[in-house]
Amino acid sequence: MxxxxxxxxxxxxxxxxxxxxxxxxxxxxxxxxxxxxxxxITLARLHQLTMDAVIDIKPIPAAQVCSIVEEKLFLGAALTLSQITSHPMMSRAFPLLQVAVNEIADRTARNKITLGGNLCGDIIYREAVLPLLVCDSMVRIAGPNGAKEESIHRIFRRTMQLKPGEFIVQIATDKIYRCAPFFHVKRRKMGKVGYPIVSAAAIRLQDNIHIALSGVCSFPFRSRTMEDWLNQKHLPVHQRIEEAIQIIPPELILNDYEASREYRRFVLRTVLEETLHQLGSA
Amino acid sequence: MTKHEVTLHINGEDRTLVIRHADTLLDVLRLQCGLTGAKPGCENGDCGACTVIVNQLPYKSCIMLAIEATGHTIMTIEGLKHSPIQRAFAKCYAFQCGYCTPGFIMNAHAMLLHDTSIDEPTIQEWLESNICRCTSYEEIASAIRMAMSTMNANLPDNSKPNSPST
Structure with a gap:
């Protein structure tokens, strides 16, 4: 109750x-x-969240959009993760997002969890943001001062930086990114449902790897400095990976019941190696 | 505490109820409608014991507000009668303590509503939404396969999976 x-x-x-x-x-x-x-609902039940009112945005037609206009894919924030994974267009339109959200929670829960909800949640993983970060998506926001479109990099800095009264209506992503060769991997402590030790979404664009990570720190992120090291193809793979991992301040790497800091770093190393191999950058 | 009158369409009937907007569908089904088939387990969206079908899709009723379900078609385990999946659960002994059984049955029934020619990875993917602490997973998967065969056997020949016209 x-x-x-x-x-x-x-x-x-x-x-x-x-x-x-x-x-x-x-x-x-x-x-x-x-x-x-x-x-x-979950946090309110546990006395961790209070509010006097909620405004359900699901009935808003603009928040239910799934369409391509001039090579841009527009996805409504109120689309459920199941709608994204089962939409016949998505395997061609944005396969990385389809694969990534299909790994969030479980089949039944994905009938309820929405794209916008995952992006704006308090949960530290927010894995739906990873494909948007590597694809330089744009976020369409509505608020008291009207509508605006912001880069995901500007509006998502560890968490969504929305002002009071604002909400995400749609996400727009260009074809050049969403149709690029991609790789997604999610490593859990056990089983096929659960939070990640490391979750990675990556694309290869103009021979460079874009990669975003969740589970490593208490927030999802994409680091251009890490990418710069990973894309130094004249260096041996292991050196590129070690230099990239060094970029993350050790104290920011999670050390919890899911995995120790050292184990998480080990898993990250293997994930980066796999990503480079899969995207032909090794 | 503010209460509001709402009408929910449950198991083929309109039920007019007085609820708080903050009431979960699970609480309303159990405490106001007396439909105790959906079970409170984790109440956190993890275990699936509270699964019901809304508009032919399975939902965990502990993470849905009752007010969200207005205007939609809700089916609980009480509304499911003589279905192939229920018979298959009994035949396969797909339960031990039975607490998770209504949730598993509703989830499996929803899966079979979508398709009756489901492959093993899809069965596994759907079953991962529910937890059975007695670990009857193998028997539950067998029950789903049995229900699927029964349903396919009852289809007209030209509608059966792998028939020349499909």
């Missing part, structure tokens, strides 16, 4: 969602946008 009370409103349009947010705010009500809601 969720021990707090909150008001639930389903918004039918972007404008209505913004209007509702404003209305709740002026009534001094703490408000959250709600999409899949899995994390909100």
């Amino acid at each position: 969720i021990p707090i009370d909150f008001q639930y409103v389903a918004a039918q349009s972007v404008a209505e969602a913004i209007r509702q947010y404003h209305q709740f705010s002026t009534s001094d009500m703490s408000t959250r946008y709600y999409s899949g809601g899995t994390e909100i």
Whole structure:
């Protein structure tokens, strides 16, 4: 049972969602946008999250989009991970994202978890962001000051940097990135469902590797400095990998019940090696 | 505590209920509707014991608000009668304590609603959504295969998987 009370409103349009947010705010009500809601429900049940109102963005047509316009793929933030994995277009349109989100949670949970929810969640892994980071995706945001489009790199710095009242409506990704050769790997402590020790999404573009990682630190990231080392093809592979790993401050590497810091570093090393081999950069 | 009147379509019937917006579907099904087939397990979206079918897709009812389900078709284990998967579970002894069984059956039933020619990796992928602490996984997978064969045997010849016209 969720021990707090909150008001639930389903918004039918972007404008209505913004209007509702404003209305709740002026009534001094703490408000959250709600999409899949899995994390909100879980944390509220554990007294780790409170709010006076939630605004469900699932009914908003713009947040349910899955279409290609002028070689850009637009994905609505309220699409469930299952909708992304099962959409007939996705295996050609953005196979890396399809593969990556298919590894998040389990089959039934993916019917509820949404793309936007995973990106904005408190969970430290947020693996749906990895393909967007390597593909330089753009994020379409709505808020009290209107609509805007921001680079994922500008809006996602460890967590989503949304201002009060803003929410993600869509993600846009160019063909040149989403159709590039890709590799995805997720290493868990055990089994096929669960959090990653290391999760990596990578593409090869103009003979360079783009790679983003989750599970290594308490936030997903893409590091250009790491990529620079990994792409130094005149150096032996092991040296490129060791130099790339050195970039991560040791104290930032997670050391928890899933894996010790040293084991995580070992897994990262093998993941980077596999990535370079799979993308023909070894 | 503010309560609101909502109508949920459950097992073929409209049920008008007075709920809090913060009530989960699991709590409403069990405490207000008396439908105790969906079980509270982890209440965290992990174990699948609370799985119900909404619009022909399986959902963990502990991580869905009841209010989200308004306007949708909800089916609980109580609404599933004489289905091939139920008979197959009994024939294959696909349970021990039985606590997880309704969740497994609803998940498996939803899978078979989608397709009756499912390969092993797909069965495994769907089953990973549920946990059986008695570890009856092999028997559960056998029950799914049995239900799938029964359903395929009952299909018209031209609709069977691998028939020349499919």
